[in-house]
Amino acid sequence: MRDMFHEELEGINTSLLGMAALVKEALDQSCQALKNADLAIAERVIAADDTIDHTQHDLDARIINLMARQQPVATDLRTLVTALRISADLERMGDLAHHIAKLARMRYPNKAVPELLSTTIDNMSNASARIMEKMVTVLQYRDIARALEVEQDDDEMDKLHRSIISILLSDDWTYGIETAIDMTLLGRYFERFADHAVSISHRVYFMVTGDYAEEKN
Amino acid sequence: MRDMFHEELEGINTSLLGMAALVKEALDQSCQALKNADLAIAERVIAADDTIDHTQHDLDARIINLMARQQPVATDLRTLVTALRISADLERMGDLAHHIAKLARMRYPNKAVPELLSTTIDNMSNASARIMEKMVTVLQYRDIARALEVEQDDDEMDKLHRSIISILLSDDWTYGIETAIDMTLLGRYFERFADHAVSISHRVYFMVTGDYAEEKN
Numbered sequence: 001m002r003d004m005f006h007e008e009l010e011g012i013n014t015s016l017l018g019m020a021a022l023v024k025e026a027l028d029q030s031c032q033a034l035k036n037a038d039l040a041i042a043e044r045v046i047a048a049d050d051t052i053d054h055t056q057h058d059l060d061a062r063i064i065n066l067m068a069r070q071q072p073v074a075t076d077l078r079t080l081v082t083a084l085r086i087s088a089d090l091e092r093m094g095d096l097a098h099h100i101a102k103l104a105r106m107r108y109p110n111k112a113v114p115e116l117l118s119t120t121i122d123n124m125s126n127a128s129a130r131i132m133e134k135m136v137t138v139l140q141y142r143d144i145a146r147a148l149e150v151e152q153d154d155d156e157m158d159k160l161h162r163s164i165i166s167i168l169l170s171d172d173w174t175y176g177i178e179t180a181i182d183m184t185l186l187g188r189y190f191e192r193f194a195d196h197a198v199s200i201s202h203r204v205y206f207m208v209t210g211d212y213a214e215e216k217n
Numbered sequence: 218m219r220d221m222f223h224e225e226l227e228g229i230n231t232s233l234l235g236m237a238a239l240v241k242e243a244l245d246q247s248c249q250a251l252k253n254a255d256l257a258i259a260e261r262v263i264a265a266d267d268t269i270d271h272t273q274h275d276l277d278a279r280i281i282n283l284m285a286r287q288q289p290v291a292t293d294l295r296t297l298v299t300a301l302r303i304s305a306d307l308e309r310m311g312d313l314a315h316h317i318a319k320l321a322r323m324r325y326p327n328k329a330v331p332e333l334l335s336t337t338i339d340n341m342s343n344a345s346a347r348i349m350e351k352m353v354t355v356l357q358y359r360d361i362a363r364a365l366e367v368e369q370d371d372d373e374m375d376k377l378h379r380s381i382i383s384i385l386l387s388d389d390w391t392y393g394i395e396t397a398i399d400m401t402l403l404g405r406y407f408e409r410f411a412d413h414a415v416s417i418s419h420r421v422y423f424m425v426t427g428d429y430a431e432e433k434n
Contacts, residue, residue: 071288184401
């Protein structure tokens with residue numbers, strides 16, 4: 001039988017997973033809004049960002065409250081501190097999905113992404129969806145092998161990011177400065193999104209093993 | 218006379234201030250490297266980023282250790298949790314200074330910033346130095362009035378960021394795509410730097426008053 005503390009800890013884990021599900025939905029929808037210049041979906045993501053922020057506030061308050069009441073040590077304390085950090089990463093990932101949706105809205109009724117970059121950006125959307133899915137598995141099952149996989153997907157994301165810059169600098173780029181600015185920022189949003197997922201995976205890795213996974217820059 | 222716990226807490230605050238001093242130095246130097254295309258200074262900032270990361274690791278370990286040993290509640294617990302969050306913001310600010318230095322290095326022996334944007338970027342450098350200085354005062358003296366001022370400086374930073382984009386889109390812009398990409402990212406680094414300073418000021422505000430300062434997007 002589990003004691004009260006571990007029941008509450010499990011509740012906090014469940015809420016973290018719920019928050020991750022919100023971020024996943026925001027990411028999926030913002031990618032869809034971007035691909036199809038879908039204003040309604042973009043607006044939905046933008047409106048939902050508050051929900052993610054409130055979820056974080058509530059969750060953090062519960063974590064701190066549990067620390068104060070139960071005064072955990074060792075592994076339990078480490079788990080709670082890690083939960084605080086993961087919620088901060090998730091909140092930031094929600095912001096980035098929100099930025100992607102805002103770009104889709106700003107360029108509506110046009111598509112924000114020009115034809116020349118549509119495959120690369122689709123690949124970034126797919127990579128971020130894959131990263132998000134693995135990261136949820138890492139959170140849910142503390143799956144260490146999967147945590148290391150997220151890092152490989154992040155390498156893929158970095159490659160895609162570099163290929164955007166190459167395309168922007170090639171003679172094929174005929175879409176002008178404004179779209180180049182949009183694509184520079186969009187590439188950066190996806191790249192940062194993946195970085196936060198890597199950071200969460202590192203945190204879970206550390207929580208489970210007590211060791212730091214190899215840090216990347 | 219102060220008890221052992223509060224002595225250790227004060228030690229942690231001193232270390233946070235030390236970390237802020239490292240970030241301030243990294244920012245000052247990266248702005249200098251950018252302005253003068255000074256490779257040696259850029260390299261110094263890039264090399265110093267590891268020091269900031271290690272400082273964060275050590276500091277966080279001490280904070281968690283203190284939590285485990287002393288099991289603080291109420292204000293003391295809130296202070297320690299806030300310290301963890303501030304160290305994360307500072308670490309990220311160090312990364313952003315590092316990115317600025319890397320841009321200076323990448324374009325060396327040329328200046329990364331073209332003449333047309335030099336005043337705007339100087340203004341951003343100055344705004345970020347001002348923000349950093351105020352933020353240190355906020356950390357050191359828990360100065361709430363100053364915490365709210367950081368927010369105003371951040372508004373100034375956002376204006377400067379928008380004016381970069383206007384200039385990039387104007388007919389005066391004759392520096393091509395590559396420099397436009399550089400300036401888009403540079404503007405974003407400064408803007409994010411200021412955001413983290415605002416976030417630290419909010420955290421101190423919350424720690425002192427127990428209320429959230431008005432959140433901005």
